[in-house]
Structures are given as structure tokens and as C-alpha cells.
Amino acid sequence: EVQLVESGGGLVKPGESLRLSCAASGFTFSNYNMNWVRQAPGRGLEWVSSISSSRSYIYYVDSAKGRFTISRDNAKNSLYLQMNSLRADDTAVYYCARVSDIVVVPAARPNWYFDLWGRGTLVTVSS
Amino acid sequence: DIQMTQSPSSLSASVGDTVTITCRASQTISNYLNWYQQKPEKAPKLLIFAASFLQSGVPSRFSGSGSGTDFTLTISSLQPEDFATYYCQQSYNTPPYTFGQGTKLEIK
Numbered sequence: 001e002v003q004l005v006e007s008g009g010g011l012v013k014p015g016e017s018l019r020l021s022c023a024a025s026g027f028t029f030s031n032y033n034m035n036w037v038r039q040a041p042g043r044g045l046e047w048v049s050s051i052s053s054s055r056s057y058i059y060y061v062d063s064a065k066g067r068f069t070i071s072r073d074n075a076k077n078s079l080y081l082q083m084n085s086l087r088a089d090d091t092a093v094y095y096c097a098r099v100s101d102i103v104v105v106p107a108a109r110p111n112w113y114f115d116l117w118g119r120g121t122l123v124t125v126s127s
Numbered sequence: 128d129i130q131m132t133q134s135p136s137s138l139s140a141s142v143g144d145t146v147t148i149t150c151r152a153s154q155t156i157s158n159y160l161n162w163y164q165q166k167p168e169k170a171p172k173l174l175i176f177a178a179s180f181l182q183s184g185v186p187s188r189f190s191g192s193g194s195g196t197d198f199t200l201t202i203s204s205l206q207p208e209d210f211a212t213y214y215c216q217q218s219y220n221t222p223p224y225t226f227g228q229g230t231k232l233e234i235k
Binding site: 037045046050059060100102108113114115 | 158159161165169170171172173176177182214216218222223225226227229
């Protein structure tokens, strides 16, 4: 079965760290760029970080720069998010999401979209 | 960063109705626009990519259109399982992959 399964969430105090994992199965993980997306309670979706298939390109939302580190182990079919110096506003469900793409117009950039999502893992930052 | 604005923020409709949700980008994004559906306590699900391409397995009552800055998601003949929150997302100028704020579709 093609799926993504997140783990590693929990309750931590402000300033503490947490490492999220996302286990991929049913597809060739090493062929895909991957992302983390979060959703605070009662709020919308917020993209957090991206990593390319070969780890050549890594990006973060401004609020995560310097605190979060995305990584992957293609041999283990796994994606990670190391979160340090956690704050109350990091409280959210964290989803991992696979990126697929289509080239609609020849020679144009691909259209990227998130076609596979995990169920999410809840991170709560509270004293 | 490109801002995505959806309207309305919430919407009430009845089974069998046709509804339209609008997404506007703060600058032109060509057709680099995706739509997702999210039900309570569930992960988002891709419906439409590249503005108008229907994801495999998604019912044909869902359709997307638009280009440039203005996009629409249309759901024809609403079914009970369609009541959910819908998000648009731009993938033109990334990062970040900006989402709209969401449109909650409720049963009237």
C-alpha cells in the first residue's frame, strides 16, 4: 500500500526539541521531493519545509529557519524534521507530503502538487 | 511571497446543489494552482492540480478552472461526503507553497 506514516509528536515545553519521522512505503521514495506541512488547532494549512529527492535543495518557512532541520534517508525510506527551540506557536499537527509534478506546457517549469499525505502527528508545546 | 485569498470563507449548501469556491492570487501564477479537500481530523486530499487536472480517483463532479490570478473550484451535484474544508495552493513561486485560508462547506 502506498502510504506515509508520521511519528514522533508529543507534548514538550517551550525551548525543548523534538524529532519527527515519516515512513514511506509502497513507492520509490528516493524519486520524490518531500515536504512537511503543519496545521495549528482550528487553523489552515502552512507549508513548513521541503527537501529534494537527492537532498540538493532544502527550504524552510521563515519561522522555521535556524530552528528546524529537514532531512531524509533514502535507504530507510524515511523523512525527518528536527525541531529545536520549540515555541507555543509551533503547536500543530505535522503532516509529511509527497510532491509529484506535471509539465503542462512544453519547456515550462513543472507544476508541483502534494499528491500523498500522511495522517499527521500532533506536536504540543506548552509549559 | 504570493498571497492566496479564498472566498467565501464558509458556505452553506444542500445535497444536489452546485457550488463554486474562488481563489485569488496576489500576482499572476499562470496555472500553478492546486485544490485540496480536508475533512475533520483527516489529512488533506488532492482534488485538482495544475488548475484543471482531476486527480485520479476523484469524482468528476469536481472541476477546476482559471489562470493568471483567478481560479475556481466547482462541485456539481453535491454529495453528503463533499462537506469539508477546501484549500487552494500555489506552486508558481516556491518556496513557500502558499495555501489559501480555506473554505468550509457546510450542510444547509
